[in-house]
Amino acid sequence: MASSESSSVVTDALNDFFGQLYAFFETIFKRFFRNLYLSFADVGVKRWTKVILCVIGYILVRPYIEAWFRKMQEKDRKKQLEKEKAEREARKNSKAKVSANALRGGATGGGKVLGEVENTDDEIENGEDFATASGVPEWGKNARKRQKKFMKELQRETEQGTEKLSDEQVMELLDWSESEDEKRQEVKKED
Numbered sequence: 001m002a003s004s005e006s007s008s009v010v011t012d013a014l015n016d017f018f019g020q021l022y023a024f025f026e027t028i029f030k031r032f033f034r035n036l037y038l039s040f041a042d043v044g045v046k047r048w049t050k051v052i053l054c055v056i057g058y059i060l061v062r063p064y065i066e067a068w069f070r071k072m073q074e075k076d077r078k079k080q081l082e083k084e085k086a087e088r089e090a091r092k093n094s095k096a097k098v099s100a101n102a103l104r105g106g107a108t109g110g111g112k113v114l115g116e117v118e119n120t121d122d123e124i125e126n127g128e129d130f131a132t133a134s135g136v137p138e139w140g141k142n143a144r145k146r147q148k149k150f151m152k153e154l155q156r157e158t159e160q161g162t163e164k165l166s167d168e169q170v171m172e173l174l175d176w177s178e179s180e181d182e183k184r185q186e187v188k189k190e191d
Contacts, residue, residue, distance in 0.1 A: 139147070165173075
């Protein structure tokens with residue numbers, strides 16, 4: 001009997017809870033639709049006047065509100081740009097007077113560090129641009145110097161190689177067609 005009494009108490013409690021929950025949502029639903037209907041059905045001149053004045057006031061004041069927000073945003077943007085500019089200047093001014101490679105070179109007796117390039121008199125002009133519209137990144141200053149030095153060395157080697165050849169050797173290099181044809185014919189005969 002005790003279990004049937006406890007189950008009936010639980011059942012009554014659940015029925016009461018869900019009944020109150022249903023009544024709450026029913027009241028909200030009825031009030032919403034009744035108020036929605038009455039807001040359009042029982043509209044007087046005084047209420048329409050208030051609505052029209054609110055809309056006109058909003059239309060008149062909105063450009064000023066937007067201008068104020070734009071001004072505030074521009075002010076914040078200028079502060080941010082000034083802060084970034086100050087940080088760039090601080091980074092630019094904080095660069096070391098002596099490079100790490102110079103310190104290493106001085107400590108090892110003046111030897112060159114891997115990747116270090118000596119300054120030459122024929123620096124690349126500042127107007128020369130290595131970047132293209134295809135998005136290829138611009139070369140660094142040291143990379144341009146190394147490339148220019150390599151090209152000069154290559155040009156010197158080719159000039160020295162041609163100066164060492166005698167006139168007969170140059171003519172032999174230029175007159176390759178006869179000897180080449182003869183070699184091809186000999187190879188074909190052997191096969």
